[in-house]
Structure formats: structure tokens, C-alpha cells
Amino acid sequence: xxxxxxxxxxxxxxxxxxxxxxxxxxxxxxxxxxxxxxxxxxxxxxxxxxxxxxxxxxxxxxxxxxxxxxxxxxxxxxxxxxxxxxxxxxxxxxxxxxxxxxxxxxxxxxxxxxxxxxxxxxxxxxxxxxxxxxxxxxxxxxxxxxxxxxxxxxxxxxxxxxxxxxxxxxxxxxxxxxxxxxxxxxxxxxxxxxxxxxxxxxxxxxxxxxxxxxxxxxxxxxxxxxxxxxxxxxxxx
Amino acid sequence: xxxxxxxxxxxxxxxxxxxxxxxxxxxxxxxxxxxxxxxxxxxxxxxxxxxxxxxxxxxxxxxxxxxxxxxxxxxxxxxxxxxxxxxxxxxxxxxxxxxxxxxxxxxxxxxxxxxxxxxxxxxxxxxxxxxxxxxxxxxxxxxxxxxxxxxxxxxxxxxxxxxxxxxxxxxxxxxxxxxxxxxxxxxxxxxxxxxxxxxxxxxxxxxxxxxxxxxxxxxxxxxxxxxxxxxxxxxxxxxxxxxxxxxxxxxxxxxxxxxxxxxxxxxxxxxxxxxxxxxxxxxxxxxxxxxxxxxxxxxxxxxxxxxxxxxxxxxxxxxxxxxxxxxxxxxxxxxxxxxxxxxxxxxxxxxxxxxxxxxxxxxxxxxxxxxxxxxxxxxxxxxxxxxxxxxxxxxxxxxxxxxxxxxxxxxxxxxxxxxxxxxxxxxxxxxxxxxxxxxxxxxxxxxxxxxxxxxxxxxxxx
Numbered sequence: 225x226x227x228x229x230x231x232x233x234x235x236x237x238x239x240x241x242x243x244x245x246x247x248x249x250x251x252x253x254x255x256x257x258x259x260x261x262x263x264x265x266x267x268x269x270x271x272x273x274x275x276x277x278x279x280x281x282x283x284x285x286x287x288x289x290x291x292x293x294x295x296x297x298x299x300x301x302x303x304x305x306x307x308x309x310x311x312x313x314x315x316x317x318x319x320x321x322x323x324x325x326x327x328x329x330x331x332x333x334x335x336x337x338x339x340x341x342x343x344x345x346x347x348x349x350x351x352x353x354x355x356x357x358x359x360x361x362x363x364x365x366x367x368x369x370x371x372x373x374x375x376x377x378x379x380x381x382x383x384x385x386x387x388x389x390x391x392x393x394x395x396x397x398x399x400x401x402x403x404x405x406x407x408x409x410x411x412x413x414x415x416x417x418x419x420x421x422x423x424x425x426x427x428x429x430x431x432x433x434x435x436x437x438x439x440x441x442x443x444x445x446x447x448x449x450x451x452x453x454x455x456x457x458x459x460x461x
Numbered sequence: 462x463x464x465x466x467x468x469x470x471x472x473x474x475x476x477x478x479x480x481x482x483x484x485x486x487x488x489x490x491x492x493x494x495x496x497x498x499x500x501x502x503x504x505x506x507x508x509x510x511x512x513x514x515x516x517x518x519x520x521x522x523x524x525x526x527x528x529x530x531x532x533x534x535x536x537x538x539x540x541x542x543x544x545x546x547x548x549x550x551x552x553x554x555x556x557x558x559x560x561x562x563x564x565x566x567x568x569x570x571x572x573x574x575x576x577x578x579x580x581x582x583x584x585x586x587x588x589x590x591x592x593x594x595x596x597x598x599x600x601x602x603x604x605x606x607x608x609x610x611x612x613x614x615x616x617x618x619x620x621x622x623x624x625x626x627x628x629x630x631x632x633x634x635x636x637x638x639x640x641x642x643x644x645x646x647x648x649x650x651x652x653x654x655x656x657x658x659x660x661x662x663x664x665x666x667x668x669x670x671x672x673x674x675x676x677x678x679x680x681x682x683x684x685x686x687x688x689x690x691x692x693x694x695x696x697x698x699x700x701x702x703x704x705x706x707x708x709x710x711x712x713x714x715x716x717x718x719x720x721x722x723x724x725x726x727x728x729x730x731x732x733x734x735x736x737x738x739x740x741x742x743x744x745x746x747x748x749x750x751x752x753x754x755x756x757x758x759x760x761x762x763x764x765x766x767x768x769x770x771x772x773x774x775x776x777x778x779x780x781x782x783x784x785x786x787x788x789x790x791x792x793x794x795x796x797x798x799x800x801x802x803x804x805x806x807x808x809x810x811x812x813x814x815x816x817x818x819x820x821x822x823x824x825x826x827x828x829x830x831x832x833x834x835x836x837x838x839x840x841x842x843x844x845x846x847x848x849x850x851x852x853x854x855x856x857x858x859x860x861x862x863x864x865x866x867x868x869x870x871x872x873x874x875x876x877x878x879x880x881x882x883x884x885x886x887x888x889x890x891x892x893x894x895x896x897x898x899x900x901x902x903x904x905x906x907x908x909x910x911x912x913x914x915x916x917x918x919x920x921x922x923x
Binding site for chain 2: 233234237238239240241242245246249260261262281282283284287344345347349351364366368409410411414436439440442443445446447450451453454455456459
């Protein structure tokens with residue numbers, strides 16, 4: 225089994241390392257390929273079971289787009305062939321049509337048609353409950369970005385609290401075949417063990433026994449319990 | 462800028478509030494500023510500016526650096542406007558300025574020495590126009606407020622006036638980015654012969670060159686991105702330091718500071734690398750100001766660094782240590798984990814985690830983002846000498862999960878509903894040292910729990 229993380233030096237912000245920890249502990253026999261920025265992605269030439277990308281700075285988003293643009297076709301093929309891909313945090317923003325920041329536009333990978341509108345100072349923070357086919361996903365949004373023109377993007381789920389693509393758009397993330405992109409921080413795989421177990425089993429077509437499942441589930445249940453009783457889901461607008 | 466009637470109403474109203482709060486024995490370090498800003502949102506552009514303004518910012522060490530500078534000014538018997546007792550965000554700075562200004566808007570003192578939150582600096586620096594700005598370091602901090610280091614660099618680059626003289630840590634590839642075209646003084650700390658460096662941290666934001674994104678080369682890494690670095694592609698490297706700090710050994714009680722081939726000695730205990738950096742930052746400020754450095758080194762030698770971040774006491778045969786474990790800050794917590802793992806004489810450790818922001822509220826209004834736990838080096842706590850992990854509060858299971866993932870012994874973890882209960886449940890027969898790790902929001906609760914622990918030890922330990 226092979227799992228590839230793209231540009232780990234530049235896409236490990238906001239606790240994403242926890243996602244890698246969960247994968248490494250769950251698949252101790254797997255080969256983890258950590259592909260440096262501007263190297264040839266392993267998945268473009270070899271079979272890779274799961275490709276992951278984590279959160280990054282806004283400048284790094286531009287570098288990632290430059291790097292991955294020549295591999296757009298390979299990314300599309302991966303999606304079409306039902307191969308696993310996880311885009312955590314703000315990495316999903318580079319999959320869209322454009323990133324607009326301070327009147328500057330950066331063309332994205334354009335695999336989807338949404339626009340990313342980035343604030344330069346304002347940060348949007350929320351606890352998000354997201355209803356998905358895998359059940360209720362919990363996580364935090366801490367983002368400069370609001371997404372528009374998302375109508376044609378297959379969403380990952382619908383928020384039941386917090387906000388989604390936009391303050392006025394309850395849909396969140398991308399779920400296209402076995403590509404899942406989700407802006408929630410957590411880290412996603414550690415915070416949502418039920419999702420992680422189901423998704424990995426689906427992608428790998430075998431029953432996956434998740435590492436640390438008991439402890440992660442206790443943490444999820446406690447968070448869910450608070451989620452159902454707290455008063456504020458959006459902290460700053 | 463022209464002073465308006467609105468400004469004077471704001472000034473007089475907030476001064477009245479300070480007076481009233483004093484009579485009520487309340488802390489007047491935030492609310493008066495809040496009121497003034499509500500009346501006149503441009504208050505800081507109207508208030509009288511002292512002749513000289515020094516601002517201290519950066520992720521870690523701001524308070525210590527500020528206190529050291531204030532101490533030196535106190536030795537010189539120079540009264541200053543400061544916010545040592547108040548907050549370092551807009552309302553706190555505004556309160557300090559109100560305090561330091563007369564009813565007719567004349568500055569009471571020639572100097573203002575202000576600790577400034579880096580995220581909020583854009584709301585203050587353009588108006589108060591500091592002459593000197595110290596940027597001690599820039600690390601990951603709250604994901605919610607500070608996002609990432611590049612975001613904070615951008616804020617500082619845009620907020621620090623072009624006329625300001627910046628004093629920056631030359632070992633920090635991010636802090637030095639705020640220099641741009643400004644006058645600057647750079648300080649650094651030479652590698653120490655017996656220093657144990659950390660190159661295995663989960664966070665190392667400088668792996669790719671911030672200028673060209675090529676992998677950096679390192680000849681020395683102190684911790685995280687504090688390093689001697691070189692980019693083989695664009696040549697980005699440490700700038701030459703104006704003030705080079707040196708410790709002959711990590712336990713040395715003399716900090717040598719080399720300035721223009723002249724060596725000055727600060728002759729007092731510098732209990733950590735961080736203290737050495739903080740002292741070097743202060744010395745660099747005085748170098749930039751053209752001070753008598755021989756005198757300054759003597760003054761810095763006489764300072765007793767009082768820290769709310771570290772306390773240590775013995776009660777019977779048990780050591781009680783209080784440590785500030787900044788909530789939401791993975792680097793500060795990683796440094797703390799490193800510190801705990803490298804204390805050779807503390808015996809068996811019991812760690813009381815009490816740094817959850819909302820732990821002392823029965824029904825929190827928010828659910829805290831604990832993602833920072835996954836950037837924190839809890840792996841350093843995977844040691845047999847840590848015999849108890851006391852975990853309480855709303856997020857205790859997230860702490861537990863992360864500690865288990867870090868390889869810590871689940872059998873050593875004691876789960877209690879509230880942080881307050883940790884003290885009752887700790888098994889005193891299994892520990893020689895109890896470490897209370899409180900957050901910036903829970904300092905007073907931490908002190909109360911320490912008192913509770915003292916009483917328990919006095920009662921139960923023979």
C-alpha cells in the first residue's frame with residue numbers, strides 16, 4: 225500500500241500532521257511517499273492508494289498551483305478512476321477556478337468552477353457540524369476565504385451549524401468519486417474517526433481497523449456532546 | 462491630526478472611568494480604552510504622543526523583554542507610559558495612553574514603552590509611530606487569530622513605520638523579514654557548547670526558503686526555525702548580527718554580548734536560552750539607542766527576572782512547579798514539553814494539564830479548536846519518569862487521544878471531569894514533582910489550585 229503526501233514541508237499547517245499520524249499508525253506496513261514541492265508527483269507515474277494534501281499559506285497555494293498545473297490531467301484521471309484523494313483545510317481552494325485576493329487573481333487548477341475570495345485581514349472562525357454520507361463531521365473553520373459560484377461543485381456535505389462554502393452557503397467541501405476536500409481543521413481524520421474508518425475502507429475496498437479508534441471516538445463523542453449544547457458556532461464574522 | 466471635541470469627550474470620559482475604577486479598586490487597564498475608542502475610534506491618532514516610543518512585539522518573550530526595559534528605565538529614574546499591568550491589544554494600549562496623558566492632552570512622560578500584540582499592531586503602530594520596534598521572534602500561534610507566520614509578517618511589514626528602527630532576532634528567518642528598508646539592529650545567540658538542540662520537532666516552518674521556496678540548508682538548528690540557514694538557490698541566509706550573545710555553557714551565569722568587537726557581560730543567572738534571547742534583544746535596543754553599554758550591562762546584571770510563567774517551590778519533599786502553557790500556541794507548548802523532558806533532578810513527574818481556555822466554565826459558549834495539540838511535541842513527554850497525566854475539562858479526551866498518539870502511557874492518564882479535580886486525584890505517592898500547566902486565561906485558577914495542592918501535601922505527606 226502506498227500513501228503520498230504532496231509537499232509535506234509546505235502543507236502541514238494547522239495541525240495537519242495529526243492526519244498523517246493517524247494514517248501512519250493505521251497502516252504501519254504502508255509506504256509513505258513525501259513528495260517535495262516541484263518534484264514529479266509519484267501518483268502520476270505509479271499506483272498510489274491515497275494522495276493527501278494539507279493546509280498551507282496563501283503564498284504556498286500559488287506555488288502548489290504552479291507545481292500541479294502540468295498534472296491536472298493526472299488528477300482528473302485519479303478522480304475518474306475512483307482513486308483516493310484527501311485535500312485538507314485550505315488546500316481544497318487550489319482546486320477551483322480562481323483565487324481572488326486584494327484585487328489580484330490567481331488561476332487555480334480549475335478542476336471545479338468555484339471562486340475563492342480571500343480576505344487579507346479578516347479571519348472567519350466557526351465550529352462546524354457537517355452532515356455527510358459518513359455521518360456528522362465536526363471540525364473548525366479558521367479561514368480567510370469564502371467560496372462563491374459553487375453550484376456545479378459536488379459538495380461533501382451540508383452544514384448544520386457554522387457555515388459552509390460561504391456565510392450564506394450551507395454546502396461545504398468537495399466529494400467527487402473518492403476525492404474528498406474539506407476545509408475543516410481538526411485534524412479531520414483524528415477528529416472524526418467514524419468518517420476516517422468508513423472512507424478508508426471504501427477507498428481501499430477492505431475493512432480498515434483504525435488506530436487509536438477508542439480514544440479518538442471518546443474525543444469525538446465529547447466534542448459532539450458540547451456541539452449539541454453550546455450557544456455560539458460562528459466566533460468572528 | 463487635529464484634535465476634535467469628540468476626542469476630548471473620549472479623553473475626559475475615560476479618565477473619569479479610570480478614577481472611578483480606582484476608587485472601586487478595580488483594574489483600569491482595558492475598559493477605559495474601550496470606552497474612549499467607542500467615543501472616538503481615531504483616539505490614538507489624536508492623543509498626544511510622547512517624544513519617544515518603544516514597542517515590543519513578536520510571538521514569545523514580549524512581556525519579559527518589556528519588563529527588563531522598564532526595569533532599566535526605573536533604575537534611571539525615568540517615568541514612562543507603559544502597559545505592564547494591562548493588555549497588549551488596542552484597548553489596553555489606549556488605556557495606557559489615557560493614563561499617560563493630561564486632561565489637556567499633554568503627554569505626562571517623554572517615553573512610552575509598550576508591549577504590543579503582533580496581530581493587533583496595525584491598529585496602533587501607524588498612529589503612535591514607534592521610534593524603536595523589537596521583534597523578538599515569530600512562530601506559529603493561535604490558528605484562529607494569527608493564522609500563520611507569513612500573515613503576521615505581512616501585518617508587521619505594513620504596520621511598522623518606515624521611520625522606525627527595528628531590532629530583530631537574526632536567528633529567526635521570519636522575524637528578519639520585517640526589516641525591509643528600515644534601520645535595524647540584529648541580535649543573535651551563538652550556539653552553546655553543551656546546548657541540547659531540538660531538530661525533531663513537529664513544527665519547522667523554515668524548511669522551504671521563504672523567498673524562493675527551495676529547500677533550506679541548515680548548519681545549526683536551535684529549535685523550530687531558530688537556526689543558521691542558507692538557501693542554495695537564492696542565497697538567503699542569516700544577516701550579520703550587530704549584537705552577538707554568547708553563553709560559555711548552558712548553565713553559565715554570565716551572558717557575553719559582543720558589540721563592535723567590544724564585549725559586555727551581563728552577570729546574572731540566565732535560566733534558559735529564551736532568557737538569553739530576551740536579554741540580547743534588550744541589549745540590542747540600547748545599542749540602537751546609543752546608550753552607554755557598560756552601564757546598561759551593569760543594570761541588566763542587577764535585574765531579577767520575575768516570571769509569572771515559571772514558579773517552583775518545595776512543600777515537604779514534593780516539588781511544585783507552575784508553568785504557563787499558553788493555550789492555542791503549539792510552539793510555546795512544545796518548548797514546555799522539551800523543558801519538562803530535560804529536567805534531570807525532578808524525579809517522577811505528575812503533569813496537571815489545566816490550559817484549556819474554557820475549562821472553568823460549566824457550559825462554554827464556544828468549543829475550542831484543539832488542532833494545535835497535533836502540532837505540539839507531546840512526543841517529548843513519552844518518558845517513564847512521567848508517571849501521571851492529570852486530564853480534566855471539556856476537552857480532556859482530545860488531550861488524552863493526542864497523548865496516546867504521542868506514545869505516552871494510557872495507564873498513567875487520570876481522567877477527571879473538571880480541571881479543579883485534578884489536584885484531588887493525583888496520587889502523591891507516585892510523584893516527586895507536580896507540574897501545574899495553566900493557560901494565559903486561567904492563571905488565577907492555576908494559583909488557586911496550587912494553594913489547594915499545597916494544603917493537600919501538608920496534610921497528607923509525612
